[in-house]
Amino acid sequence: MQYDDLLQLVAKRRSVRAFKSDPVPDEYIDKIIEVARWAPSGANTQPWEFVVIRNKKLKEKIVDILAEDEVTSHKMEMTREPELRHPGPANRKPGARPNYANAPVLILVCGDHRTKEGMTVNAIYNHGPDGLQHFASGLASAFLYIQLAATSLGLGSRWVSAVNNPLPQVQIKQLLGIPKEVMVYDMTPIGYPAPLPASEQRMRARRKAEEMTHRDGYEKAKYRTAEQIKEFLKKVHGREGARLGGKN
Numbered sequence: 446m447q448y449d450d451l452l453q454l455v456a457k458r459r460s461v462r463a464f465k466s467d468p469v470p471d472e473y474i475d476k477i478i479e480v481a482r483w484a485p486s487g488a489n490t491q492p493w494e495f496v497v498i499r500n501k502k503l504k505e506k507i508v509d510i511l512a513e514d515e516v517t518s519h520k521m522e523m524t525r526e527p528e529l530r531h532p533g534p535a536n537r538k539p540g541a542r543p544n545y546a547n548a549p550v551l552i553l554v555c556g557d558h559r560t561k562e563g564m565t566v567n568a569i570y571n572h573g574p575d576g577l578q579h580f581a582s583g584l585a586s587a588f589l590y591i592q593l594a595a596t597s598l599g600l601g602s603r604w605v606s607a608v609n610n611p612l613p614q615v616q617i618k619q620l621l622g623i624p625k626e627v628m629v630y631d632m633t634p635i636g637y638p639a640p641l642p643a644s645e646q647r648m649r650a651r652r653k654a655e656e657m658t659h660r661d662g663y664e665k666a667k668y669r670t671a672e673q674i675k676e677f678l679k680k681v682h683g684r685e686g687a688r689l690g691g692k693n
């Protein structure tokens with residue numbers, strides 16, 4: 446693969462928040478997981494377990510659990526300074542179904558805490574509580590590989606982080622029989638993306654490479670004040686808000 450192919454793939458990947466209900470072949474899910482298992486992980490501990498949900502009733506139950514959690518999430522978001530509110534939960538309409546509800550497949554990326562024993566003592570004791578940093582970084586890598594593989598197959602995906610909020614975590618684990626040592630890290634719906642409105646296609650803010658690259662030390666001129674960061678976040682959330690259209 447050439448650099449330009451890679452750049453094209455990563456630029457094509459985006460968080461898909463509206464799906465068609467068209468079926469996704471099993472073979473594609475296998476291909477996605479084949480890619481994910483090559484992800485890097487601390488000390489090659491490979492903490493991941495992928496729980497693939499296709500069963501309609503199970504999917505509905507998971508969506509119900511998360512819809513309920515979104516109500517709480519909305520209330521929590523409304524306690525924040527208005528300008529910094531995340532547009533997803535903040536704009537949530539009462540009774541709205543999560544926008545991945547009709548995706549044909551859900552993949553839960555889970556991590557087995559016991560694999561942390563295989564990391565270096567430094568990683569276990571110093572990198573976040575109980576080695577959580579390395580553990581989560583490995584899971585995040587696998588998650589991203591899933592997203593890239595899905596993109597290469599013409600499929601959409603997105604992070605549904607609410608699965609690791611305390612109540613949904615317990616509810617989903619009970620529903621699916623996930624053992625207590627195994628954490629539900631995150632979830633992605635997998636499905637064919639619904640066409641994006643033209644306005645949304647333009648909304649994809651990224652900082653410029655030059656602004657974030659520091660050569661031979663941290664370049665003071667590029668140090669951002671807290672105010673600048675806040676301004677930046679407001680801008681991003683403003684655009685994202687338009688992109689989400691209050692439907693998340």
Ligand SMILES: Cc1cc2nc3c(=O)[nH]c(=O)nc-3n(C[C@H](O)[C@H](O)[C@H](O)COP(=O)(O)O)c2cc1C
Binds near residue numbers: 461533603685
């Ligand atoms: C750790 C992490 C958690 C995220 N959680 C959510 C989420 O719960 N819901 C959601 O809609 N997007 C979530 N996202 C997606 C981001 O909002 C998205 O990546 C960002 O807005 C950039 O847009 P893009 O992915 O289309 O490039 C998450 C992304 C990351 C890396």
